[in-house]
Amino acid sequence: MPSILSISGVSKTYATGFTALKEVNLDIQRGEIFALLGPNGAGKTTLISIVCGIVNRSSGTVTVDGHDINKDYRAARSLIGLVPQELTIDAFESVWATVNYSRGLFGKPANPAFVEKVLRDLSLWDKKDAKAITLSGGMKRRLMIAKALSHEPRILFLDEPTAGVDVELRQDMWAMVRRLREDGVTIILTTHYIEEAEAMADRVGVINRGEIILVENKAELMRKLGRKRLVLELRNPLTAIPEALSRYALDLSPDGGQLTYTYDNQAERPGVASLMRDLEAGGVQFRDIDTQNSSLEEIFVNLVRREP
Amino acid sequence: MNLRAVWAIYRMEMARAFRTVLQSIVSPVISTSLYFVVFGSAIGSRITEIDGISYGAFIVPGLIMLSLLTQSISNASFAIYFPKFVGSIYELLSAPVSYLEIVIAYVGGAATKSIILGLIILATASLFVPLTILHPFWMLAFLVLTAVTFSLFGFIIGIWAKSFEQLQLVPLLIITPLTFLGGSFYSINMLPEVWRTITLFNPVVYLISGFRWSFYGKSDVSVGVSLGMTVVFLLICIAIVAWIFRTGYRLRN
Numbered sequence: 001m002p003s004i005l006s007i008s009g010v011s012k013t014y015a016t017g018f019t020a021l022k023e024v025n026l027d028i029q030r031g032e033i034f035a036l037l038g039p040n041g042a043g044k045t046t047l048i049s050i051v052c053g054i055v056n057r058s059s060g061t062v063t064v065d066g067h068d069i070n071k072d073y074r075a076a077r078s079l080i081g082l083v084p085q086e087l088t089i090d091a092f093e094s095v096w097a098t099v100n101y102s103r104g105l106f107g108k109p110a111n112p113a114f115v116e117k118v119l120r121d122l123s124l125w126d127k128k129d130a131k132a133i134t135l136s137g138g139m140k141r142r143l144m145i146a147k148a149l150s151h152e153p154r155i156l157f158l159d160e161p162t163a164g165v166d167v168e169l170r171q172d173m174w175a176m177v178r179r180l181r182e183d184g185v186t187i188i189l190t191t192h193y194i195e196e197a198e199a200m201a202d203r204v205g206v207i208n209r210g211e212i213i214l215v216e217n218k219a220e221l222m223r224k225l226g227r228k229r230l231v232l233e234l235r236n237p238l239t240a241i242p243e244a245l246s247r248y249a250l251d252l253s254p255d256g257g258q259l260t261y262t263y264d265n266q267a268e269r270p271g272v273a274s275l276m277r278d279l280e281a282g283g284v285q286f287r288d289i290d291t292q293n294s295s296l297e298e299i300f301v302n303l304v305r306r307e308p
Numbered sequence: 309m310n311l312r313a314v315w316a317i318y319r320m321e322m323a324r325a326f327r328t329v330l331q332s333i334v335s336p337v338i339s340t341s342l343y344f345v346v347f348g349s350a351i352g353s354r355i356t357e358i359d360g361i362s363y364g365a366f367i368v369p370g371l372i373m374l375s376l377l378t379q380s381i382s383n384a385s386f387a388i389y390f391p392k393f394v395g396s397i398y399e400l401l402s403a404p405v406s407y408l409e410i411v412i413a414y415v416g417g418a419a420t421k422s423i424i425l426g427l428i429i430l431a432t433a434s435l436f437v438p439l440t441i442l443h444p445f446w447m448l449a450f451l452v453l454t455a456v457t458f459s460l461f462g463f464i465i466g467i468w469a470k471s472f473e474q475l476q477l478v479p480l481l482i483i484t485p486l487t488f489l490g491g492s493f494y495s496i497n498m499l500p501e502v503w504r505t506i507t508l509f510n511p512v513v514y515l516i517s518g519f520r521w522s523f524y525g526k527s528d529v530s531v532g533v534s535l536g537m538t539v540v541f542l543l544i545c546i547a548i549v550a551w552i553f554r555t556g557y558r559l560r561n
């Protein structure tokens with residue numbers, strides 16, 4: 001699939017000397033939902049800001065649908081909609097005025113019917129005459145999205161879209177993102193809510209200390225890096241893990257009734273069979289057995305921790 | 309050129325002025341009227357005429373310039389500082405808008421507001437004293453040129469300022485004193501020679517003198533010099549704005 005956004009060798013060092021990005025290379029495919037994961041301060045927002053033209057990069061190139069973001073900034077920027085992390089709206093403007101302003105700013109002719117549709121889709125139509133300052137936090141977030149969608153972008157950046165948002169609104173936003181993808185919009189979201197990436201993304205990129213440390217298809221990532229857990233419900237609770245089983249990565253629940261074995265399911269010898277044999281030899285009986293895949297969150301934590 | 313963006317910004321700026329009509333229009337008109345009443349009647353009773361012009365009429369161009377300078381700076385500096393302060397500047401910086409378009413829209417909006425204000429003050433003054441405008445074209449030319457120049461200057465201050473305090477600093481500590489000492493309420497020819505020479509280093513003298521000439525045909529310094537100085541200041545402001553945008557100074561860094 002051709003890439004719609006291509007980031008090549010992008011670095012950013014701020015005037016303070018802080019290096020926020022180091023030689024970042026990233027290609028985003030047309031029509032995908034890409035989740036950029038990273039801890040706070042990893043460089044997610046800086047990367048988005050560079051692509052959108054808010055921050056100058058120190059080196060590297062960025063093209064949006066083949067348009068260089070400097071040489072052909074008009075074509076590049078007109079394809080992008082940005083919903084920043086902070087709720088930054090002109091507080092004294094009405095919802096209707098501020099969304100139409102955004103559309104005009106991006107050079108689009110007035111289209112009241114389209115703006116009405118955007119506002120209705122985001123449940124903001126009732127508030128079209130309300131000043132931004134009177135809206136609730138969730139509504140302000142939706143207004144930011146309406147502003148970003150007002151000029152019909154082909155790429156939508158959502159920077160921490162559900163930070164501080166209640167569960168219901170989060171579900172609404174996820175549904176909206178999926179609808180946009182169905183319309184062919186490419187979506188790049190940054191988040192540190194792993195469940196968000198797990199629920200929505202096609203591919204996941206992990207950024208840490210200004211470096212992209214991994215880009216992978218989400219399902220593939222979970223398959224490759226996922227660790228599995230084997231949970232044994234013991235017939236007779238144990239007070240301690242028997243000496244004979246000490247070579248296994250076992251955890252005993254506080255009540256002694258559950259034994260958990262964590263293993264790498266990609267390993268040549270995951271050790272499940274030998275554990276079973278050793279359990280039997282040691283006289284440890286169990287009445288039930290269960291296996292669980294690790295979540296994206298665990299994968300992410302492992303990746304970030306692995307970094308020096 | 310993204311004319312739709314220029315229009316969107318300009319319209320937003322004008323809407324802000326009309327939304328805050330009390331602050332934008334009414335309060336400068338009231339304060340100017342107070343200047344006019346206090347200075348006109350208190351000093352006017354002692355100085356009846358300057359250069360053959362009644363004192364009340366003499367101070368009108370200076371009063372208009374006083375408001376024009378301070379309002380142009382305050383309109384433009386606030387217009388660009390406020391989005392920086394609340395963070396909504398991200399939208400402007402991420403839009404397909406050139407620097408030239410941003411300047412035209414913001415400076416155009418700020419200058420329009422202060423020109424409207426200048427004309428309102430002129431109309432207000434005409435209620436107090438009989439006014440003559442000998443050179444209406446040049447009166448408008450000085451009005452527009454000064455409004456644009458000082459709106460550009462305000463735009464620079466708005467980008468430079470990192471706090472509301474800094475935003476007020478230059479207008480308060482530099483522009484207001486220069487305007488008061490620039491011959492708004494007197495002719496610099498009334499000053500002792502030494503002070504007159506020092507005053508000639510004040511750029512506002514040239515603006516007020518040229519503007520007053522367009523009304524009464526009398527000026528402290530020659531009109532050509534006034535016009536030249538105004539244009540020089542305009543060019544300096546354009547050069548600074550161009551540098552700011554080329555380097556991304558305090559905007560994209």
